[in-house]
Amino acid sequence: MENNVVLTMRGIDKIFPGVQALNKVDFTLKKGEVHALMGENGAGKSTLIKVLTGVYQKEGGEIHIEGISHPLTNRSPEEAQKNGISTVYQEINLCPNISVAENIFVARQPRTRIGAVNWKKMNKDAEKALKKVGLDINVTKPLGEYSVAIQQMVAIARAIDVQCKVLILDEPTSSLDDSEVKKLFDVMNNLKASGVAIIFVTHFLEQVYEVCDAITVLRNGEFVGEYRIAELPRVQLVAKMLGHDVDDLSSLRKTSKEKNNIQNKDSILKATQLGKAGSIKPFDIEIKRGEVIGLTGLLGSGRSELARLLFCADKPEQGDIVFKAENLNAHAPIDSIKKGMAFLPEDRKEEGIIADLSVRENLMIALQARTGMFKLLPMSKQNELTEKFIKMLKIKTASPETLIKQLSGGNQQKVILGRWLITNPEFLILDEPTRGIDVGTKTEIQKLIVNLAEEGMTIMFISSEIEEMLRTVNRLCVLCDRQKIGELKNDNLSQHDVMTAIAGGV
Amino acid sequence: MKITTWFKTKISGNNFLLFITIAMFILMYIAGLVIYSDQGFGNMQTLMNMLMDNAGLIIAAAGMTIVIITGGIDISIGSVIGLVCMMLAFMMEKMGMGAGASIAIVLIFGIIFGFVQGWLISYLKIQPFIVTLAGMFFCRGLTAMISVNQIAITTNKVFLGMANKNIKIPFGAIVNKRGIKLYPFIHPSVVIALITLIVVWYILKYTKFGRSVFALGGSEQSALLMGLNVRRTKLFAYVLNGFLAALAGFVFCLNTTSGFVEQARGFEMEAIASAVIGGTLLTGGVGTAIGSFFGVLIKAIIETYIRCNGTLSSWWNKIVLSALLCFFIVLQSVFASMRSKHNS
Amino acid sequence: MGTNSNNFRGGFKKLTEMRLFLPIVALILVLLVNIIKTPTFFNVSIQNGVLYGYVIDILNRSCELVILAVGMTLVIATGGIDISVGAVSALAAAICIRMLGSSYDAYAVPMGISILIGLIAGMACGAFNGFLVAKMRIQAMVATLILFTAGRGIAQLISAREIGGKMVPGQIIYVRMESFKAFGGFLPNVVVPTPFFIAAAVVIIAYLFLSKTAFGLYIQATGINSKAGRLVGINSTLITFLCYVICGLTAALAGIISSSRIYSSDANNIGLYMELDAILAVALGGNNMSGGKFSLAGSVIGAITIQALTTSLYAMGVTADQLPVYKAIVVILIVSIQSEELKRWLNSRSKKNATIKVAG
Ligand SMILES: Nc1ncnc2c1ncn2[C@@H]1O[C@H](COP(=O)(O)OP(=O)(O)OP(=O)(O)O)[C@@H](O)[C@H]1O
Numbered sequence A: 001m002e003n004n005v006v007l008t009m010r011g012i013d014k015i016f017p018g019v020q021a022l023n024k025v026d027f028t029l030k031k032g033e034v035h036a037l038m039g040e041n042g043a044g045k046s047t048l049i050k051v052l053t054g055v056y057q058k059e060g061g062e063i064h065i066e067g068i069s070h071p072l073t074n075r076s077p078e079e080a081q082k083n084g085i086s087t088v089y090q091e092i093n094l095c096p097n098i099s100v101a102e103n104i105f106v107a108r109q110p111r112t113r114i115g116a117v118n119w120k121k122m123n124k125d126a127e128k129a130l131k132k133v134g135l136d137i138n139v140t141k142p143l144g145e146y147s148v149a150i151q152q153m154v155a156i157a158r159a160i161d162v163q164c165k166v167l168i169l170d171e172p173t174s175s176l177d178d179s180e181v182k183k184l185f186d187v188m189n190n191l192k193a194s195g196v197a198i199i200f201v202t203h204f205l206e207q208v209y210e211v212c213d214a215i216t217v218l219r220n221g222e223f224v225g226e227y228r229i230a231e232l233p234r235v236q237l238v239a240k241m242l243g244h245d246v247d248d249l250s251s252l253r254k255t256s257k258e259k260n261n262i263q264n265k266d267s268i269l270k271a272t273q274l275g276k277a278g279s280i281k282p283f284d285i286e287i288k289r290g291e292v293i294g295l296t297g298l299l300g301s302g303r304s305e306l307a308r309l310l311f312c313a314d315k316p317e318q319g320d321i322v323f324k325a326e327n328l329n330a331h332a333p334i335d336s337i338k339k340g341m342a343f344l345p346e347d348r349k350e351e352g353i354i355a356d357l358s359v360r361e362n363l364m365i366a367l368q369a370r371t372g373m374f375k376l377l378p379m380s381k382q383n384e385l386t387e388k389f390i391k392m393l394k395i396k397t398a399s400p401e402t403l404i405k406q407l408s409g410g411n412q413q414k415v416i417l418g419r420w421l422i423t424n425p426e427f428l429i430l431d432e433p434t435r436g437i438d439v440g441t442k443t444e445i446q447k448l449i450v451n452l453a454e455e456g457m458t459i460m461f462i463s464s465e466i467e468e469m470l471r472t473v474n475r476l477c478v479l480c481d482r483q484k485i486g487e488l489k490n491d492n493l494s495q496h497d498v499m500t501a502i503a504g505g506v
Numbered sequence B: 001m002k003i004t005t006w007f008k009t010k011i012s013g014n015n016f017l018l019f020i021t022i023a024m025f026i027l028m029y030i031a032g033l034v035i036y037s038d039q040g041f042g043n044m045q046t047l048m049n050m051l052m053d054n055a056g057l058i059i060a061a062a063g064m065t066i067v068i069i070t071g072g073i074d075i076s077i078g079s080v081i082g083l084v085c086m087m088l089a090f091m092m093e094k095m096g097m098g099a100g101a102s103i104a105i106v107l108i109f110g111i112i113f114g115f116v117q118g119w120l121i122s123y124l125k126i127q128p129f130i131v132t133l134a135g136m137f138f139c140r141g142l143t144a145m146i147s148v149n150q151i152a153i154t155t156n157k158v159f160l161g162m163a164n165k166n167i168k169i170p171f172g173a174i175v176n177k178r179g180i181k182l183y184p185f186i187h188p189s190v191v192i193a194l195i196t197l198i199v200v201w202y203i204l205k206y207t208k209f210g211r212s213v214f215a216l217g218g219s220e221q222s223a224l225l226m227g228l229n230v231r232r233t234k235l236f237a238y239v240l241n242g243f244l245a246a247l248a249g250f251v252f253c254l255n256t257t258s259g260f261v262e263q264a265r266g267f268e269m270e271a272i273a274s275a276v277i278g279g280t281l282l283t284g285g286v287g288t289a290i291g292s293f294f295g296v297l298i299k300a301i302i303e304t305y306i307r308c309n310g311t312l313s314s315w316w317n318k319i320v321l322s323a324l325l326c327f328f329i330v331l332q333s334v335f336a337s338m339r340s341k342h343n344s
Numbered sequence C: 001m002g003t004n005s006n007n008f009r010g011g012f013k014k015l016t017e018m019r020l021f022l023p024i025v026a027l028i029l030v031l032l033v034n035i036i037k038t039p040t041f042f043n044v045s046i047q048n049g050v051l052y053g054y055v056i057d058i059l060n061r062s063c064e065l066v067i068l069a070v071g072m073t074l075v076i077a078t079g080g081i082d083i084s085v086g087a088v089s090a091l092a093a094a095i096c097i098r099m100l101g102s103s104y105d106a107y108a109v110p111m112g113i114s115i116l117i118g119l120i121a122g123m124a125c126g127a128f129n130g131f132l133v134a135k136m137r138i139q140a141m142v143a144t145l146i147l148f149t150a151g152r153g154i155a156q157l158i159s160a161r162e163i164g165g166k167m168v169p170g171q172i173i174y175v176r177m178e179s180f181k182a183f184g185g186f187l188p189n190v191v192v193p194t195p196f197f198i199a200a201a202v203v204i205i206a207y208l209f210l211s212k213t214a215f216g217l218y219i220q221a222t223g224i225n226s227k228a229g230r231l232v233g234i235n236s237t238l239i240t241f242l243c244y245v246i247c248g249l250t251a252a253l254a255g256i257i258s259s260s261r262i263y264s265s266d267a268n269n270i271g272l273y274m275e276l277d278a279i280l281a282v283a284l285g286g287n288n289m290s291g292g293k294f295s296l297a298g299s300v301i302g303a304i305t306i307q308a309l310t311t312s313l314y315a316m317g318v319t320a321d322q323l324p325v326y327k328a329i330v331v332i333l334i335v336s337i338q339s340e341e342l343k344r345w346l347n348s349r350s351k352k353n354a355t356i357k358v359a360g
């Protein structure tokens, strides 16, 4: 093996029923480097990682790791861990029922002299491990009581606490906010300095250019190339990933904004003193027809909670909603759906996908529920709509009957989005719709939002990426500490303006 | 106000049900003291009888708790207990074997049986309900194959000695009509049951295996990805459970000193119910051995109520038992939902 | 690449067909053993104006199980289980027979209404279970444990008969109405047993209901991810509740057929251990016990397999006492050949062998 190289993968093949997920993929990782693994949704990044860590068994190819003379095949994640590979998988893979500390120390708990699990030491060590990623929480509480972002940080803390040569991070930043990302990067730099090699998957290009040394690009399960970071400017990287150039978006909002004169439109939704104890303090909000309204604030500021109350995903305890000039007396989401609302939830795995149903069924289910149980949509129509939306959203799936759980993370997200677009709602709430979605599709979704709004759909858009929101929304609601603290009109707002508003100075 | 904040901080999500169960047990005990005071409900011996009558169930429920926490279930244990009783009776009465050897054989049988079931469940990934359902049929059939007639253990002195030995407890004595001080007593079965309970509690709380059981019950997929050997852990859980079922059978046999085909029919359901009442979730990942112990006590106290009410016909007995069970689990569910509302 | 993916599409198609393929293979295997052991197994003749033979016997006797399996499939698909069906069968039968009257001349209620009331009682039991599971969020096995223990007790209370001027519960009540016999026996001038028609009707109605409405989809969504289901507008509480009600209804129907067969109500024995067989039928049909995707046809095949197994074992001279042992072994064999893990293991072995051959 070459000097300084920790890991080589050569000619890796992986086949799933109906798809060749990896086709002769090569990957080389050097000591002390951060290596980005890039590609569109469904390019095969997660699969390559899972082949490496023994979750999947490869059909062909060889893996070599420093310090082991023979070709390595991990048959289970347990083996991979023993061989010095520590991983944070794309979907958070921790156990919600056990405490944070236990999650960090699963299968490697500290023991006392007589061999018993040393709870005191475990909790203390867990606190230490979390401190490294800047987290200070009660480690004895069950993990499930914490937000997705915190769970993600715990997963990271766990991975770096394991002694390893190779650290794999599969889209760790998709549910983190800027300050948390910064902390993560500090940690990564420290590890790098101590010689750990890191594989980093993300769809945020600026993050790649901030921490990575090298990039390997995959496309359609095939190896496109390996580049040093300096050799490959952004535009070219995107071109390599997509196989073609990407449109420029900067003009998007401006042109459409001129066309849309929102102020004169009538209001579609008006909420007064809507609130729920422990979730969000009572707030008022008025949304105009054809408007794109953004919700911004830090994680846990109540943006998702606000949206959930409007849709009745959580039942409000007080206040009224007037929707389309009549009282929306919703008791369950179905009531809101029937009136023409749609809601894409933040937590894809828990609340979005119905894992064991096919792509078609996942796409059709909201429309079916809206139509009613006794009016089954005819198969011909289902197939037609499915085909249409698979094409429109460029969903990468072996067939419409493939189970949604077999799709890549980003493609699952597209299916969930499609599910709501099919119902052709008048008011669409999107909570982090672009999470885990690749650059190409992300711009397409932004375009889609603007276009839908132009056609008269009202959209509420929540995203941690301020830039993305500024490009698409007419107006921003700012939240802080579970309270709506103000609104900003989007004429030439800068990212900085929004940041100060979020920080509390509207 | 103070109480609710204390509630919130002390009782974390998962052991809330356990807390309710213990509180309800105490309440029911006090209620029993008031209502049935004239029937000696307050005697220490009443409590001891509850333990003696349910020693086998305490052990079985502890084993059941382990497999339920892994997300599985074992409905074979009633039949295993029946078979173990029959084996013991047959070996000691018909084959003239010694008590020690017989007991060792049934315990080893339990381990092997647990291993086979566990292997099918963890390595062939067959659903636990089905494997153990087959296990249930298998053991019941085997019991009948050994003997369709009841075999009573009458000759083995060692075994009968173990069964009938009274261990006096040096407190809680009552004075009877003739002025003699009567100390409450227990049989050795209770000692075995309580020791087992403590061991299981320790295993679940303080061993790597125990903690792995919780992790894989929470999410098998995640546990696997975190580098846990899911298969081995599961296999071991069923082996342990098989052993505990056989041990429960032995203790059960100490109480009945006989073997017959229909013995311990439906016992698995009692064990499952005890575990669930004690706060174990059938979806896996949540539960404690102590909780299941209190689950058994709840059942025992309901039975004591019924007994205090005089003799009921067997069907009335069942109806009342299930009505009380129903009342209890509904109340528990109401508490739980009240709390989850309070929290969110 | 092109041929490759084509190949895989073919393989994929095969795999989806496999869902029913294996349960059918299991059934055929059971039957095959019979031909070897009992050459007359497939003989069907007409005796006393009705069809006669082992196969007819299997179909006839499996009817209750088939009916129960339909309800059980739905309940299991929602992620639950109903262990009270046997007791509910007994209860419904007791009520129905009680309505019919217990003496020669006292036909209190016409047959149609008696049966209807029996069925309603079953649905009420189902509703009770459903309420506990869906609304009170009590775990299914424990919620249905209540009726599992109480059901037979109540049935015995209902099965009271006047003995020496006092009503004594827990009696076997005999029917004295010839026409009731037809329910579990034969209609006049029809060679096929009546339960067969009833079971077929239940399966067909269930099939139509599931394939012509979105009910099946809703059940699956509820069983897989009820949180997500709720957000897309599915009332999973109601769906779960309905499934238990349907299950109660099927249990009652099965119980009434059983009581008609024995021409009496026997609270101790009607539907005894039927819950286990029903659950087993669902599992043998290749259904996932933790809910989600389900196959009604699979469960029906599973139910027939169980009865075929029982009948065959009896035909081979196994005694009733030993039956469970053989049944257990065959069940484990059947589910083992359906096991994905075993297939994967065999696959990887054959692949290894192949590569060794290529290398050598
Ligand atoms: N378990 C599976 N069964 C069948 N197909 C699968 C499975 N896992 C992944 N695939 C398929 O393999 C391909 C690659 O998926 P993978 O998850 O590696 O994509 P990815 O690059 O990680 O995408 P994303 O950015 O969306 O996470 C996809 O087409 C996906 O549908």
Ligand SMILES: [Mg+2]
Pocket (backbone or CB within 6 Å): A045, A046, A047, A090, A170, A408, A409, A410
């Ligand atoms: Mg991925």
